[in-house]
Amino acid sequence: MRGPKLSRRGFFKAAATTAAAGAAVTILSGCTHGAEKGADTSSPVVVDEGSAPSVTDDYQYDDSVMVPAHEWSLPLGNVLHAAEGTWIPVATAGSSATPMVVASALSLESGKLLEVVSAPKGQATTTVIYDVACSDSVYAWVELDTTTRSWTLYGSRFSAGALTGDTKTLWQATSDYDPAPIACSGERVLWQVQPSLSGAKTAESSCCYLWHAGSDDATAVVESPGRFATKPNVSGDCAILTPRVRANEGTYYGVTAYSLSDDLATKIDQLVMPAGVKPFRATRVGERFLVSVEASYSTGGLLGQMGTYMGTESAGFVKLDREPSEVGCGKGDKFVIKSRSSYFVVDLANKTYGSLDSADRCVDYGEFPARVGDCSTFVTFSTVKNADTGYPDSVTVRTFQL
Numbered sequence: 290m291r292g293p294k295l296s297r298r299g300f301f302k303a304a305a306t307t308a309a310a311g312a313a314v315t316i317l318s319g320c321t322h323g324a325e326k327g328a329d330t331s332s333p334v335v336v337d338e339g340s341a342p343s344v345t346d347d348y349q350y351d352d353s354v355m356v357p358a359h360e361w362s363l364p365l366g367n368v369l370h371a372a373e374g375t376w377i378p379v380a381t382a383g384s385s386a387t388p389m390v391v392a393s394a395l396s397l398e399s400g401k402l403l404e405v406v407s408a409p410k411g412q413a414t415t416t417v418i419y420d421v422a423c424s425d426s427v428y429a430w431v432e433l434d435t436t437t438r439s440w441t442l443y444g445s446r447f448s449a450g451a452l453t454g455d456t457k458t459l460w461q462a463t464s465d466y467d468p469a470p471i472a473c474s475g476e477r478v479l480w481q482v483q484p485s486l487s488g489a490k491t492a493e494s495s496c497c498y499l500w501h502a503g504s505d506d507a508t509a510v511v512e513s514p515g516r517f518a519t520k521p522n523v524s525g526d527c528a529i530l531t532p533r534v535r536a537n538e539g540t541y542y543g544v545t546a547y548s549l550s551d552d553l554a555t556k557i558d559q560l561v562m563p564a565g566v567k568p569f570r571a572t573r574v575g576e577r578f579l580v581s582v583e584a585s586y587s588t589g590g591l592l593g594q595m596g597t598y599m600g601t602e603s604a605g606f607v608k609l610d611r612e613p614s615e616v617g618c619g620k621g622d623k624f625v626i627k628s629r630s631s632y633f634v635v636d637l638a639n640k641t642y643g644s645l646d647s648a649d650r651c652v653d654y655g656e657f658p659a660r661v662g663d664c665s666t667f668v669t670f671s672t673v674k675n676a677d678t679g680y681p682d683s684v685t686v687r688t689f690q691l
Contacts, residue, residue, distance in 0.1 A: 348642045361400035379392075406430060410443060424447070427475070429443065459478065465488035569583035579624060582595055582613070
């Protein structure tokens with residue numbers, strides 16, 4: 290199927306200007322999954338609002354306390370990003386305005402924080418490291434020119450906390466496109482290129498691309514006739530994307546699990562949201578979807594109401610009646626879902642729920658997850674205050690076994 294308009298001419302024009310920054314990969318034409326018009330897409334799921342049990346109303350509260358397996362303190366200004374392995378990507382505040390941000394990685398085995406990219410590769414003094422992602426085998430980061438809003442995505446092999454091999458330029462774009470949301474799994478980097486909400490390209494399609502570390506080629510794998518609803522993420526052996534689907538029928542989003550083993554060629558499962566309902570966060574734990582909706586819609590039944598939903602169309606859903614925040618995670622029947630200053634820990638098998646408090650019950654800066662989807666070890670971090678001064682002075686990272 291024809292790749293989206295944005296993928297080729299704009300890329301090669303931009304790539305020609307970046308030889309000094311790193312070799313640019315070639316984007317192979319065609320999408321594994323093109324803009325779905327409905328023929329091979331699941332039907333929208335509309336179920337009665339009263340069909341799902343509520344965690345807070347129908348489940349028993351469990352007051353047992355989860356004990357951290359590890360706890361580390363990092364300097365103030367470190368922000369962790371979700372990852373699947375023993376290394377967590379970290380955006381670290383620079384020691385001065387140049388560079389403003391460096392790309393780091395935290396070892397979950399030792400608690401050691403290592404600097405991975407010490408400065409942006411871009412030549413402009415207004416370029417900063419904007420986003421980071423990694424697995425245990427690959428590291429990717431986005432650099433943004435804060436003046437022009439143009440951006441570049443880089444990728445490299447990664448091992449033992451350091452880049453190895455050549456760094457590749459995976460994509461470049463102007464402010465007409467959003468900086469690419471990125472996810473990593475094994476030796477793969479996934480990223481979405483989609484038009485900005487304002488600019489000259491708003492009518493163009495969006496596309497997700499996949500690159501293997503060390504390769505000279507990347508592949509267009511999923512096209513969306515419009516913007517994706519959520520960022521890409523990885524859960525076990527699946528990549529979770531939310532493209533627009535059934536475009537000839539209206540506005541529908543399909544929360545879709547694609548197989549990583551064949552580079553997203555196989556669609557494993559799909560939850561098509563009711564017409565007009567846009568998922569806020571979405572992933573998959575085991576064979577259940579974990580989807581949140583940020584607002585209540587006048588139509589759409591259960592999935593059109595604000596909250597977080599765990600389940601499938603065939604097995605039904607369980608609802609958490611709270612305003613959603615970050616994307617959740619879990620293992621088996623246990624789900625961890627962020628609230629304002631803590632987490633709900635929901636056990637679907639035993640129909641219980643508990644809470645995991647933040648490091649110091651801080652609501653000013655909050656507690657945030659560094660895991661998404663399937664995980665055996667839950668990772669969370671929080672900016673904490675000095676007990677004497679009341680000012681933030683460190684970042685506490687904790688891990689919990691699920």
